[in-house]
Amino acid sequence: MLRPERMRRLLIVAPKSETDTIVRELYRHNVYHIEDFVPESGSSDGLSIGHPLSGASDAASALIKIRAIESACGIDPENVEVRTRIPASKVRAMIQTDLPAIIEEVEGLVASRSRLEAQQKEHEQRAKELEPFVAVPMDLDLYRGYTRFSVFTGHIAHDVTIDAPHEKYFSDKVDGNMIVVVVPNEHREEVERTLLDAGFQAIPVPDETGAPADRLKAHQEEARRIEGEIAAINGKIAGIRERHADFLVACDELLTADVERAEAPLRFATTEETFLTEGWIPERNFEKVKEALVRATGDRIYIQELEIEDDARVPVEYENPTFASPTQMLIDIYARPRYSEIDPTLMVAIVFPIFFGMILGDVGYGAILLAMSLGLRKIVKGEGGRMLLKVLSYASVSSIIFGILYSEIFGSALPWPALIFSRHLNIGGAAGGHGPQVVELMIIAIWIGLLHITLGRILGIVNARKIYSGKHATQAVLSHAGWLGTMWGIMLMIWAFYAIPLMPDLTGLPVVAMGLNVAAVVGVVLLVAGILGIAQENPLELVELPTIISHVLSYARLVAVGLSSVAIAMVVNYIAIGMIIEPQLEAITPVGVIIIIVGILVLLMGHALNTALGLLGGGLHSIRLHYVEFFTKFYKGGGKKYNPFGMKPKFTEE
């Protein structure tokens, strides 16, 4: 919690003969993050990259075949539901017995499908070439085989008159018109010129015999027949997918594991007789893995724990309570935390839904989004998508809770007045009670901003002490304290001069000097001390001073974006119900019924649109407040992702 998982850096050295055992053991535990060995050019330590274990190339080529079949059948292991887990030994046996037959069948089907597709294309092409000739009532043989005559066939812009002796057929029944001209060879050139002047475009006579219309029909029928055959083959492939998907994904998984294991030595350093590998193991797994390795190799292994020198090199794995873990996704979008800094996931997991609820506080929209996130969980199978949906479901629950507090459902009021500040706008004269309490809400938002930013700065102080050391750490801490002092100094001065509802009223304090009361003087002192604190680290930072105001005011979006969504909902209700439906209900006529249906459509469309806008507004603005206003105060990020060597079997079991 609040810190990434603690890691230990290991050096494992063992004789080469133990490579297979050790790789197998590490893979099984699925916790060891291998630090890839990079040989330094020109170094004389005699280390070189290891060679893959035996069987690597066989497994790899089998894997390629299986992946090819999977893609031919449209199987995506990511999206396959786990129905049964097949024992690994059974899969291995089936790879020997069943797989060749499946591969042959699928390859045969795919080959005949591509052959048929080529044929179909050929027929379609022929049919297309024949189309213009259908307009001419003449057999195709008659276009060819003359020694004393030339035949022109082609498209032309308009009919032409030809001076030379000729025979001609013109049709405007086809696209671009069709003309056929037969002339004696001696007039060929002048006729060609005449035709070209009229925009003649020659088309070759198809190499076929018989009436064009019959041929066209024949080709079209053939193409249709082949299409049917292709559909049949697709059906067969779908059948294979249905029958063998479980087995194929299990093969994929098993062989992937084999290949990964066999290729692991490529990431190790080797000498003549030994290999060594450096890597990371979470602290809680350390002893267990160490023991297992020693036992598996019969003590023919040397494991040493190394000092962690550079925290940027440590792989980072989150360690959060279950409810907060989906939020890690949102942190990863920004950047994974560095090993030694604070992991803000837990804070985001709590505050993000609250912000979302404050913005989209509406029972109706919250319920729609909750249903949507729960429903989509069945369809979306990717890891990231599911995590995002979980975050959304928490946010929509918060939205429902705030909806009850604000007393809002689809922009109308619930049967009770708002329990906290009301957001009911006076649209269409519908507002009851005391109208929207915009100013109060705005001040609450400012308070949230002040506290959130203060929290961020305090975390910044904690981080600075962890990341830096010595003089640099002191400077960074003072600078964060300076920002805090400046912000609260400004606030004290504002409170000393203006009485603001829901905020401390310090206007009545005794005046000390120059018309300034105690609070104002304290404020000025804090402000000046703060500015000095910021400047001692880096004077250039002073240009950022206005961001104190803009970041705090930025939290006003919690109210502003929310109010705009309320306004849209109320306007939709007013237009659909108040202006379209209600006047018709007074005296129902046939036309009125249609208008009422239109009104209902407007209502549904409007609320669907507003749900989408609310999701975008609520989600993006809440996360933006974290990314821009909160994280910039303390969060660096840029940690390396912890990627353990191994795999959690989904479709197979040992």
Next chain:
Amino acid sequence: MVDVGMTLEMVQASQMGMKALGAGLAVGLTGIGSGVAEMGIGAAAVGATAENRDVFGLALLLTVIPETIVIFGLVVALLLLF
């Protein structure tokens, strides 16, 4: 400015109208402002993300920075109206 023929109600109504106009201008103009600002950043951010998906978070962050402008506009508008 006040015409002799105007009643108090008319003056109040016209004041309300001026406020509404001001609120509309505040939101509209700041909206245009942040739109113009986000245009360039957004285009560059999409390009950068296409090159390297890891920068998506940073790109989103940079894209929404000018959004503060329109939020200020909205705040001013709401304070004007209520």
